[in-house]
Amino acid sequence: MEQAKPLLNYIQKHVTLTPEEEVLLCSKINYRKYLKGQYILQQGDVSTTQCFVLSGCTKMFFVDDDGQEHIIMFSIADWWTSDLGSFVAQTPSDFNVQCLETTEVIQFPYNTYEALLEAIPKLERFFRKIIEQAFVSSQKRIIRNFSLSAKERYVLFNLNYPHIEQRIPQYMLASYLGITKEFLSKIKKEVAKEQS
C-alpha cells in the first residue's frame, strides 16, 4: 500500500521488519481520509481501530456531565490517536476523536491487531515501546498539572509543541490546558506584555 510509507518509516525507527513482514502488515491495515469536522470515534461507541496520523490534525476530547468539553490530546502527523482503553478492552469509549482539518490516517482494525502482533513479535515490541512512551508523557502531564500554574503550562506547551498553537483555535488550547478561554486570553496578554 502506497500510503503506508510514512508508517513504515516510523516503525523502522524502532524495529527492523523484513520485506515479508512489511507485506503482511500492509495487508492488515487500511488507509482512510477524513474531512474537517468528521468524527473518527464518538463517545459511547467501541473503538474499533487504532489510528496513525499521516497528515492533518485531530482532537480527542470528552464531554462531562455539565456539557463541558475537555480536550485530552491533539494528534498531528506521525502521532497516534484513539482511545486505547476502549480499543484494547473493546468497551464503549468515554472519548470523541474529531478531525480539525482534512486528515489522513492508517488504521489498525481490532480484529487483526492482536493476531498481527502475535504473528510479528517485532511489531509487538514496537507497540510496547510506543505505549511506554505514551505512558511516560501522560505521567509527565499529570505532574505538570499539579506543579505548574496555568501560565507556566501555557508557556511550556508552546515550547514543547511550537507548531500547534497556530493550527488550533484558542478556546481549544484553553480546554487542553484545563482552563477557560477567558483566562487563557488574560494569560496571553500578560505573556505578551512581559516579552516587550
Place this chain on the structure above:
Amino acid sequence: MEQAKPLLNYIQKHVTLTPEEEVLLCSKINYRKYLKGQYILQQGDVSTTQCFVLSGCTKMFFVDDDGQEHIIMFSIADWWTSDLGSFVAQTPSDFNVQCLETTEVIQFPYNTYEALLEAIPKLERFFRKIIEQAFVSSQKRIIRNFSLSAKERYVLFNLNYPHIEQRIPQYMLASYLGITKEFLSKIKKEVAKEQS
C-alpha cells in the same frame, strides 16, 4: 525462586508460560526486601530495575523547585513501581520511590529486561498489556483532575482504592490528590458531616 510465586500467578492471568520459560524468567529476576523509609529509587539516579511489589507499600513522588513534594502513585501488593521513563531510556529519573512500610519486591534488572522479553515473546505481550493498562489509568487520572473538584477526587479515591487510605498518612493522600493537607482536612470534615 520461592518468592516469585505471586508474580508468576499474576503473569498467568495474562499469558501462559511454559515451565521452561518460568525457569528462565526466574533466573533473571531478583527478590529484595526494603525497610520502611528506604529508597528504591532517588531523583537524579537512573532507574536500573522495574519492581513488582509482593507486600508492603511504596510511594513514588518528586520534589519540585519550591521543595514541594508531589506524590504520583502508591503501590501495594500486585502492583508495579518504578520510573518507567528513566528505566526504558536509562536517563536520570525525576522521581523517588520510597517504602512506607517494610516492602518485598521482585526486580527486573535493566540489563536483562530487553533480552528476556526478546527470548520470551509471551512476556513481551504481557508487558505490553500491563503498560496499556497503566497508560489508560494515567489518562483517566488526567481527566479526573480536570473535570472533578478536590472533594469529588477524594471520594472517588476511596471508592477505587478502599484499602489504601488507612495505610498512609493523610498529608500524603493530600499530595496524591494534588491539594494541601489543610484543605483535605476540611474536605474530610464536610464528607463526614454529610454522611451523618
Place this chain on the structure above:
DNA sequence: CGAAAATTTGACATGACTCAACTGGAGTGG
C-alpha cells in the same frame, strides 16, 4: 509521660471561573 509528628481550625489571600458585555474579523448576500 513527654516530645515530635500529624491533623485541625480560622483568618485571610489569590488563582482561576462565571457571566455578561463588547470588539473585531470573516464570510455572505444584496
Place this chain on the structure above:
DNA sequence: CCACTCCAGTTGAGTCATGTCAAATTTTCG
C-alpha cells in the same frame, strides 16, 4: 462595496475553590 451576521477573542466585575500561614489540638511512639 456596504450592511449584516456570526464566531472567536477580549475585558471587567464579582465569586468561589483552594492555598497560605500561624496557632491549637490530637495522635503516635519512644
